[in-house]
Amino acid sequence: MNRREALKRMGASLAAIALAGVAPKTYAAILKERSNNKKRLVFYFTATGNSLFIAKSLSDNPISIPQELKKENLSYEADEIGFVFPDYAASAPMIVREFLKKAKFSAPYMFSVITFGNAAVNVCQWWDKFSKENGVTFQYIKSILMVDNYLPVFDMSQQITIDKHTDENLAKIIEDLNAQKTFVETAEMGFFNEEMLSRMQEQHFSMTADRLLELKKDRCIECLTCEKVCPHKNFRLGDNGLEFSGKCEYCLACVHACPEKALTLKSANPQWPGERNPEARYRNPNISLNEIIRSNQQ
Numbered sequence: 001m002n003r004r005e006a007l008k009r010m011g012a013s014l015a016a017i018a019l020a021g022v023a024p025k026t027y028a029a030i031l032k033e034r035s036n037n038k039k040r041l042v043f044y045f046t047a048t049g050n051s052l053f054i055a056k057s058l059s060d061n062p063i064s065i066p067q068e069l070k071k072e073n074l075s076y077e078a079d080e081i082g083f084v085f086p087d088y089a090a091s092a093p094m095i096v097r098e099f100l101k102k103a104k105f106s107a108p109y110m111f112s113v114i115t116f117g118n119a120a121v122n123v124c125q126w127w128d129k130f131s132k133e134n135g136v137t138f139q140y141i142k143s144i145l146m147v148d149n150y151l152p153v154f155d156m157s158q159q160i161t162i163d164k165h166t167d168e169n170l171a172k173i174i175e176d177l178n179a180q181k182t183f184v185e186t187a188e189m190g191f192f193n194e195e196m197l198s199r200m201q202e203q204h205f206s207m208t209a210d211r212l213l214e215l216k217k218d219r220c221i222e223c224l225t226c227e228k229v230c231p232h233k234n235f236r237l238g239d240n241g242l243e244f245s246g247k248c249e250y251c252l253a254c255v256h257a258c259p260e261k262a263l264t265l266k267s268a269n270p271q272w273p274g275e276r277n278p279e280a281r282y283r284n285p286n287i288s289l290n291e292i293i294r295s296n297q298q
């Protein structure tokens, strides 16, 4: 590596650290570790940017799972391979599961960081079991608390005001990974039990776009932002305006990204009245709409 490349790499690392809000005393250690020429691949899925923010803090060039799935050859070799994705009902998004099953990984150190908004429950143990059943062993699996984008339960205008201490927790994860720590998070089930979780998962992962979404036609300006952020290409313009159908990830990328708030949720659960605040939407403040589009567009 020449001096110019070294400075460029250091600049990118510093920018990532600045974004992560890491305390100054850890700069030296992190820079030292990140300049040790280990090849690290980080794969991510995101709907509202939390997981992309974490992935960008762990790699200069994180790789979008929905984009990668378009390729024929899904074979990866590196010193370190990582996954970053959101927790959906104490399990992984379908698209992440599909990628794990289809791809082949070869790396002496594999890790996963799972972003969640309120209750991670046993998601890390679930992912540990699921990945092992599919022939992949992660040495490190940890969750990180961030803004909860699950609209049926949270009013986003309140949710974004809560300090989730993400920067401190991220700094700890960066240090763990740089030391190639071996660790799988375990957690109490708390309010949940296995039966409740499997019912929630079943509901989530059998969702279709027409069952989940409602369109306020008078608001829709047919900009097709929803189509651009959807990892399953569920939207199109028909003779009568916006149409949507197809197997849905339930990621809520479309609902959160709509600039007119024209997409809302039908009732996700008969006990909940649709969503808490149809006028409040979220995108991680460090991530642009274009980055979500580049991550998910089909």
Ligand SMILES: Cc1cc2nc3c(=O)[nH]c(=O)nc-3n(C[C@H](O)[C@H](O)[C@H](O)COP(=O)(O)O)c2cc1C
Pocket: 045, 046, 047, 048, 049, 050, 051, 052, 085, 086, 087, 088, 089, 090, 091, 115, 116, 117, 118, 119, 120, 146, 147, 148, 149, 150, 204, 250, 251, 252, 284
């Ligand atoms: C369908 C769905 C289910 C979710 N389930 C959980 C959950 O069980 N526990 C939790 O703490 N957060 C849950 N969340 C919140 C997300 O995991 C969290 O906000 C995540 O950081 C979003 O990541 P993203 O911005 O990369 O899409 C859920 C979100 C969605 C859309």
